[in-house]
Amino acid sequence: MSTVLAGHGLIKKYGATTALAGVDVEVGERDSLAIMGPSGSGKSTLLHTLAGVIRPDEGQVLLRGERSEMGVPPAEVPQPSAGGAPRGRIDNLGENRLSALRRKRFGFVFQFGQLLPELPAEENVALPLMLEGTPRKQAVARARRWFAPLGLDGLEKRRPGQLSGGQAQRVAIARALVVEPDVVFADEPTGALDQHTSTEVIQLLTAVTRESGAALVMVTHDADVAAHCGRILHVRDGRISSHSQYTVG
Amino acid sequence: MRSSVLPLTWHLVRSSGRRGLQSRLLAAVVAAVSAFVLLMMIAVSLGSGERADRTAWRTPQAAKHGTAIEALATTFVRHEPVTVVSLAQLPGRKATPAPPGLSTFPKRGEVYVSPALAELMRELPADQLADRLPKPESYGTIGAAGLAAPDELVAVVGRAPSDPAVSKAAEGGNWYDKDRTARAVVAGFSSTEPSLFTGLDQQMAVLGVALLVMPVIVLAAAAGRLGAARREQRLAALRLAGATPRQIMAMTAAEAAAVGGAGALTGALAYAVLLPALAEIPYGVGGWYTGQLWVGLPWFAAVVLAVTALITVSAVTMLRQVATSPLGVAQQANPRRTRMIRLVLFAAVLGYVLFTTQGGQLGARQLVALLALFYGAFWLFGPWVVDRLGRIVGRYARRPATLLAARRLSDDPSGAWRTVSGLVLAGFVAGFFSVSQLQFGGPEQQGQVAVLTADSAATRRAAAEARTLLREAGVTATVTVPSEDDFGSSLGGSPGLIARVSGGQAQIDTAMTVLTPLGAGRLPFTQDYTNASDDVALDRIGVVSTATLVMSFLVAAVSAGLTAAANVLDRRRVYGLLRLAGTPLKTLDRARARETALPLAVLAGGTTAMGVYGAFQFNKAADSTMNASGALQLAVCVAVGTLAMLTAIGASRPLLRKVTAEPTQTAD
Numbered sequence: 001m002s003t004v005l006a007g008h009g010l011i012k013k014y015g016a017t018t019a020l021a022g023v024d025v026e027v028g029e030r031d032s033l034a035i036m037g038p039s040g041s042g043k044s045t046l047l048h049t050l051a052g053v054i055r056p057d058e059g060q061v062l063l064r065g066e067r068s069e070m071g072v073p074p075a076e077v078p079q080p081s082a083g084g085a086p087r088g089r090i091d092n093l094g095e096n097r098l099s100a101l102r103r104k105r106f107g108f109v110f111q112f113g114q115l116l117p118e119l120p121a122e123e124n125v126a127l128p129l130m131l132e133g134t135p136r137k138q139a140v141a142r143a144r145r146w147f148a149p150l151g152l153d154g155l156e157k158r159r160p161g162q163l164s165g166g167q168a169q170r171v172a173i174a175r176a177l178v179v180e181p182d183v184v185f186a187d188e189p190t191g192a193l194d195q196h197t198s199t200e201v202i203q204l205l206t207a208v209t210r211e212s213g214a215a216l217v218m219v220t221h222d223a224d225v226a227a228h229c230g231r232i233l234h235v236r237d238g239r240i241s242s243h244s245q246y247t248v249g
Numbered sequence: 250m251r252s253s254v255l256p257l258t259w260h261l262v263r264s265s266g267r268r269g270l271q272s273r274l275l276a277a278v279v280a281a282v283s284a285f286v287l288l289m290m291i292a293v294s295l296g297s298g299e300r301a302d303r304t305a306w307r308t309p310q311a312a313k314h315g316t317a318i319e320a321l322a323t324t325f326v327r328h329e330p331v332t333v334v335s336l337a338q339l340p341g342r343k344a345t346p347a348p349p350g351l352s353t354f355p356k357r358g359e360v361y362v363s364p365a366l367a368e369l370m371r372e373l374p375a376d377q378l379a380d381r382l383p384k385p386e387s388y389g390t391i392g393a394a395g396l397a398a399p400d401e402l403v404a405v406v407g408r409a410p411s412d413p414a415v416s417k418a419a420e421g422g423n424w425y426d427k428d429r430t431a432r433a434v435v436a437g438f439s440s441t442e443p444s445l446f447t448g449l450d451q452q453m454a455v456l457g458v459a460l461l462v463m464p465v466i467v468l469a470a471a472a473g474r475l476g477a478a479r480r481e482q483r484l485a486a487l488r489l490a491g492a493t494p495r496q497i498m499a500m501t502a503a504e505a506a507a508v509g510g511a512g513a514l515t516g517a518l519a520y521a522v523l524l525p526a527l528a529e530i531p532y533g534v535g536g537w538y539t540g541q542l543w544v545g546l547p548w549f550a551a552v553v554l555a556v557t558a559l560i561t562v563s564a565v566t567m568l569r570q571v572a573t574s575p576l577g578v579a580q581q582a583n584p585r586r587t588r589m590i591r592l593v594l595f596a597a598v599l600g601y602v603l604f605t606t607q608g609g610q611l612g613a614r615q616l617v618a619l620l621a622l623f624y625g626a627f628w629l630f631g632p633w634v635v636d637r638l639g640r641i642v643g644r645y646a647r648r649p650a651t652l653l654a655a656r657r658l659s660d661d662p663s664g665a666w667r668t669v670s671g672l673v674l675a676g677f678v679a680g681f682f683s684v685s686q687l688q689f690g691g692p693e694q695q696g697q698v699a700v701l702t703a704d705s706a707a708t709r710r711a712a713a714e715a716r717t718l719l720r721e722a723g724v725t726a727t728v729t730v731p732s733e734d735d736f737g738s739s740l741g742g743s744p745g746l747i748a749r750v751s752g753g754q755a756q757i758d759t760a761m762t763v764l765t766p767l768g769a770g771r772l773p774f775t776q777d778y779t780n781a782s783d784d785v786a787l788d789r790i791g792v793v794s795t796a797t798l799v800m801s802f803l804v805a806a807v808s809a810g811l812t813a814a815a816n817v818l819d820r821r822r823v824y825g826l827l828r829l830a831g832t833p834l835k836t837l838d839r840a841r842a843r844e845t846a847l848p849l850a851v852l853a854g855g856t857t858a859m860g861v862y863g864a865f866q867f868n869k870a871a872d873s874t875m876n877a878s879g880a881l882q883l884a885v886c887v888a889v890g891t892l893a894m895l896t897a898i899g900a901s902r903p904l905l906r907k908v909t910a911e912p913t914q915t916a917d
Contacts, residue, residue, distance in 0.1 A: 103831025
C-alpha cells in the first residue's frame with residue numbers, strides 16, 4: 001500500500017500549550033485511520049495539520065510523497081528545493097494554493113453545521129464541483145449519483161433543515177466524496193448522532209470512502225466508531241501513545 | 250421568588266469577553282448615532298416652527314380699534330433680506346405694547362437693529378446700507394425674542410404717523426409685494442403669519458425628516474442584530490440547560506435594552522452637549538439660538554425610549570428561533586415564503602397614492618402622510634420582490650457565488666430586504682429631490698433697481714433727481730421710465746423708474762441706498778425682492794435635499810455595513826467550515842456582495858423611478874418645470890450610494906477573513 005499522506009515530526013504549540021509534540025504518521029491508499037484521545041490531547045490539531053488547515057510549527061506534511069501524478073497543477077506542489085526539500089510537501093504552501101488543494105484533493109465531514117442551510121441537498125453536494133468550474137447542470141447531475149449509494153434517494157431537493165441528523169451527515173459524506181478526493185478527513189462525524197444512526201453513518205462512510213479509492217482520516221472519541229477503521233492512533237499530550245491495526249472487511 | 254433573569258444576564262454580559270464587548274459597544278454606538286440623528290431631525294423641525302413664530306409679529310394684523318400703524322418693508326443688501334418694521338403710535342389712542350425684542354414701543358426717530366444688522370452696518374459704507382434707514386443719535390438693539398435667528402437682519406423704526414413710510418403708499422399691493430410689504434393699523438403684535446423667509450422652513454424640514462426617518466429606524470434595528478449569533482449560542486445552551494422561552498426572551502430583552510438604552514442616552518446627551526455647536530449650522534435665515542434646537546424633555550425621553558425599544562424588539566425578534574427550539578438556528582427547516590397578498594396591498598397603496606396626487610394640490614401634512622403610507626407599502630413589497638428575485642436568479646445561476654446569493658435571498662427575503670431597504674428608500678429620496686429642484690420662469694432683471702413713485706408726474710421729477718443722486722454717489726447707471734403697460738420690467742406695470750446699474754453688487758446696493766428718499770414710502774428694490782418667494786423655496790429645497798441625500802446615503806451605507814457584519818457573525822460556523830473545505834474567500838465575498846447588489850439593482854431602480862414620479866407631482870403642485878440637470882445629479886447619487894453600500898459591505902471582509910481563518914484554534 002503506497003503512502004498517500006504523511007506527517008513527519010509534526011510540532012504545534014498554542015502559547016504555552018503543546019498540541020503536537022513531534023508526531024509521525026502515514027496514511028496509505030484506501031487506508032482508514034482513526035485518531036483517538038482524550039480532550040485536549042491534540043487529535044483535532046493532528047487532523048487539521050494533515051489536512052493543511054493548520055500549519056505546523058515544525059515538521060512536514062507530504063501528499064503522495066515523491067509521486068508526481070497528484071492531479072494538481074505542478075505549481076501547487078513545490079519541486080525539490082536546492083536544500084533538498086521533498087516533493088509533495090504541502091505544509092508550506094500559500095493560503096490560496098492550500099485552499100485549492102483542500103478543495104480538489106480532500107473531502108471533509110464534520111460533526112454538524114457544514115451544510116449551507118439555504119441550499120437543497122443536491123446543490124450542497126454539487127457546490128465543490130461548481131467551485132472547480134464544473135457547469136451547474138453537470139455538477140448537480142454528478143452530485144445526484146451519490147444519493148442512491150448513500151440511501152438518500154428522494155431527498156435531493158430537501159434543505160438541511162428538513163433532513164434528520166443522519167441524513168444530513170450522509171449528504172455531507174456525499175459532498176466530501178463528490179470531488180473524488182485522495183483523502184477524506186472526518187472530525188467527530190457521528191458526534192451529534194444517536195448510536196443506531198451513528199453506526200449506520202460510520203459504516204457508510206468507511207465503506208463508500210474505500211470504494212471510491214480514497215483514504216479516510218477520522219477523529220473520534222468513540223471506540224465503537226473507531227473500530228470501523230483499519231488502524232487506530234491513540235494520541236495523548238500531543239504524542240502517539242499507541243497504534244493498533246485491525247483488518248476491516 | 251426573586252427573578253434570576255437580571256443577575257444571570259448581568260453575569261453573562263460580564264463574562265462574554267472582548268468580542269462580546271466589542272459587538273455591544275458597536276450596537277451602543279449605533280444606538281447613539283440613531284438617537285442623535287433623530288433628535289437633530291426633530292429639533293430642526295420644531296425649531297423651524299419656533300423661528301417662524303418669532304417672525305409673525307412683523308406682519309401687520311389690522312385691528313378694529315388700532316393704536317398704531319405698523320408697516321412691513323423688505324430690502325436686500327448683498328442679496329440678503331433686511332426686514333424693516335416701521336411703527337407709528339397714533340395720537341390720542343391707547344399706548345401700544347412693545348413689540349417682541351424691544352422693551353418699549355419705539356418713539357419717533359428711534360431705530361432698533363438686530364445685532365447682525367448692526368454689525369453689517371458697521372462693515373459696509375453708509376451709502377450702501379445704513380442710509381436707507383433714518384439716522385438716530387444711537388441705535389437700539391432688538392432682543393432675541395423679536396428675532397428668528399442670530400443672523401437675521403431686522404430693523405424697527407419709530408416714525409411719525411404722517412411719515413410716508415407708514416402711509417397708504419406703504420401698503421404694497423403688487424404681486425411681488427406679497428409677504429414682503431404690508432401696512433395696517435394695529436393694536437399689538439399678535440399676528441400668527443410668519444415671514445416669507447421662515448414660513449417654508451418647517452414644512453421642508455418635516456419633509457426631509459419624513460424621508461430620513463425610515464433609514465434611521467433601519468439603522469437602529471440593525472444595531473439590535475449585532476451580537477445576535479453570540480447571544481443565540483449562549484442562550485441556546487441555556488435553553489438546553491432548562492431555561493424557559495420566557496426567560497430567554499427576558500434575558501435578551503434585558504441585555505438589548507441595557508445596551509440600546511445606554512447608547513441612545515449617550516447619543517441624546519451628545520445632542521444636548523453639542524447644541525451650541527449644532528446651532529451654528531445655518532438653515533434658512535442662518536444659524537440658531539441654542540434654545541430653539543432644544544426639543545424639550547418629553548421628546549428627549551421619547552427618542553431615547555423609542556431607539557431602545559427598536560433595538561430591543563429587533564434583538565428579541567432575532568432570537569425567536571432559539572427560544573422556541575433548543576437547537577435554534579441549526580433547525581432552519583422551512584424558509585419563510587412571502588405571500589402574494591403583499592403585492593396586492595402594495596398595488597392598492599400605490600394606486601391610492603397615485604390617485605390622491607393626481608390633483609397636484611397637496612399640503613405638507615398630506616404629503617408626509619402619503620410618504621409614510623408609501624414607505625409602509627414598500628416595507629411589505631420589498632421582501633416579496635427579494636423572494637421572487639432570489640427564486641428566478643437561483644433557477645438560472647451558473648456560478649457558485651450567484652447561486653449562493655440567490656438561495657440566500659429566497660431563504661430569508663426579509664433579512665435581505667433589511668440590508669438594502671435603507672438605500673432603496675434613499676433611492677426614493679434621491680429620485681424625488683434630484684428632479685424637484687424647481688425652476689421658475691421670469692424675466693431677467695439683473696442690475697435693475699426699481700423705484701416706485703406716486704404717479705407719472707412724480708416719476709419724471711424723480712428720474713431727474715435719480716440721475717443726479719447716482720452721479721454724485723459715483724454709480725454708473727441709466728435711468729429710464731418704463732411705460733405703465735410694460736409688465737416685463739421690475740416695476741410690473743406700476744408707476745416708477747428703473748436704474749440699470751453697471752458694476753457689481755456694491756454699486757447696486759449703493760444705488761438702492763441713494764435712491765431711497767425718492768420712493769415716497771417705498772424702499773427701492775431689485776429682482777432679489779421680486780423673486781424672493783421663489784428664491785426662498787428653491788434655497789430651502791436645495792438645502793433640505795442635499796442634507797437629506799447625504800444623510801440617507803450615510804445612514805443606509807452604515808446600516809448595510811452593520812447588517813453585513815452581523816450576517817458574517819451569524820454564519821461564522823458555516824462560512825468557517827466552507828473555507829476550511831477549500832471554498833475561496835473570494836467566492837464567499839462575491840456571494841455576499843451579490844446578495845446585496847441583486848435586490849439593490851431591482852428595488853433601488855424601482856424606488857428611484859417612484860421618486861422621480863413623486864417629484865413630478867410635487868413640481869406640478871408648485872407650478873414649476875422639472876430640473877434638466879436633475880438626471881445627472883440622480884445618476885451621480887445612485888452611483889455614489891451603490892458604491893458606498895458595496896464599500897460598507899466590503900468593510901466586513903476582514904471580519905469574514907478573521908472568523909473563517911482558523912475555525913479550530915484549540916489545543917485538541
